[in-house]
Amino acid sequence: MYGFDNETFLSVLHGAVDNIETIGKVLDQAEKKGYKNVFLIGTGGTYSMLSPLSYLLKTNSTLEWYYDIAAEFVKAKPKKLTEKSLMITASLSGDTKETVEAAEYAASVGAQVIAFVGSEDSPLGRAATYPIANAASNDNLVEEIHIQLFALGAMLMKRNGDFEQCDRFLENLKRMPEVLLKVREQNDERALAFAEKHKDTKFHMFVGAGNTWGETYCFAMCVLEEMQWIPTKSIHAAEFFHGTIEMTEKDMSFVLIKGEDETRPLVDRVENFVKQHSEYVEVFDTKDYALEGIDEDMRKFVAPMVTSTQLERVSAHFEHVRNHSLDIRRYYRTVEY
């Protein structure tokens, strides 16, 4: 596959799997001090990667949780953040300014901070109470972070008396590296066809919901806008019908992201509508993949990673089809702001 190395992919994802035991030990430590609520805090890509964890807690747990953008969190200083809070965050580079500031702020009020980083020896690694390190790259970061975040979420819930399927879920997570590699391979041809078809498309409307909403928002902003300079709008499937629907045109490109959780009918509803009114509707559906080795009732939980892995083949092919490197930026970390 273009721009892809199987061994690197498996090694990064198994690094994440190997951290599951460490995550359990971190929670042992965190429990000693205790926590009454959980803050999921990120910036851009990591903000969106935390979205499925917020959905997991919402639908399965009686833990008290909050989900916020790092820079807003630092300015707003939520009253619920105390020394009895547990903040969860991530940054591959470990130097995303807003995320580092958020970790420092949370630590300053006495909260415990768990941070997933590429290296412990980074500003975020040093600011966190519990840095958990695994090297990754943009091409496998979402899955790598998701394996760890989802394991953390499951173990947090188990300790809270929720999510009795925790242990079986962790076993399924451990099988994800090979499962996801297969999805990449199976989706490669289709991703190339999408990239070729849309090489000159000027605008895409991305629609998602539930635990795949984060990837909907992320792929539109962090890949198409940031790495390919293609304008997008991402809109929640339920919100689509309350304004954005009027943007529907025969030649509007719709990219629908379908997972397998309870909100799937919300995306079905959009699909049903836009297929009647646009000629350019692409549905990336996790149900298209067998996910051999994954228990049927666990599919909905792992769907966000399947989505990312599907879409990352699209990024890869856009790069060569559009002759636009995924690494060049006009502004981000290039000019002063």
Place this chain on the structure above:
Amino acid sequence: MYGFDNETFLSVLHGAVDNIETIGKVLDQAEKKGYKNVFLIGTGGTYSMLSPLSYLLKTNSTLEWYYDIAAEFVKAKPKKLTEKSLMITASLSGDTKETVEAAEYAASVGAQVIAFVGSEDSPLGRAATYPIANAASNDNLVEEIHIQLFALGAMLMKRNGDFEQCDRFLENLKRMPEVLLKVREQNDERALAFAEKHKDTKFHMFVGAGNTWGETYCFAMCVLEEMQWIPTKSIHAAEFFHGTIEMTEKDMSFVLIKGEDETRPLVDRVENFVKQHSEYVEVFDTKDYALEGIDEDMRKFVAPMVTSTQLERVSAHFEHVRNHSLDIRRYYRTVEY
């Protein structure tokens, strides 16, 4: 002012002010049964109108709160929603399908539901435990709902031992109808100039943060997209720098929404950047208005309504400048979906 009647505006907003006493009585009732957490649930316009209330609770209260899209809430069935929950919602028509279903679902698990409606005799009015009615129209709905939601939030917090400035805040709220009328008048000429300048603009990027983020999202989607069929993207000021920044072009129209809360520096940062790289930057800033009669330290709390009132003059002028009625829809409540 085009398409505007002073008397109607004042009468609708005073209707909201007159409901403050009723809201207090509703909370007396709700307290008898008791509640342990608060759910802010809406759809489209009302989802965005609840956004500043979520910010108010976040920054000032130790109440446990959750904020969600009605249709997702119904599908996801949050575990924290119990008979000890208080759901807060709104729908002017009282028949927004998703919102009605959310109220019915919450009531079915025993939660108490407060709903702001145009008429008690509506599906949402009937589904709610406590319907609170005041007739309004699209042109004054945001301010009308905000007065009531903010009063409710302040009183909820006071009962929780937070927000000691509650009583003074309510006194300030009661002065808002006349204050907002003045903002409309003062902003009219400028709104007309904006509408004329942008009559043929093909795309707008809306940026906001904190308690004016809801209106940023709302105006882009519910007015420009729904009522004027002009494509937009709305992006949080902190998130802008993590992807969408690469969309910046000399001829990209940026509309920045500045309020006066703690997150103002996040929008300042975007302003500073885009003014160097685009020739079309418009900043709607609540600081441009004297807001006579409003205490200095209360300005930040009422800013979301000031923003709405500013932008509603833009809607009004777009209608005649673009010869596009605010009332026509291609799809919404027009075709089947």
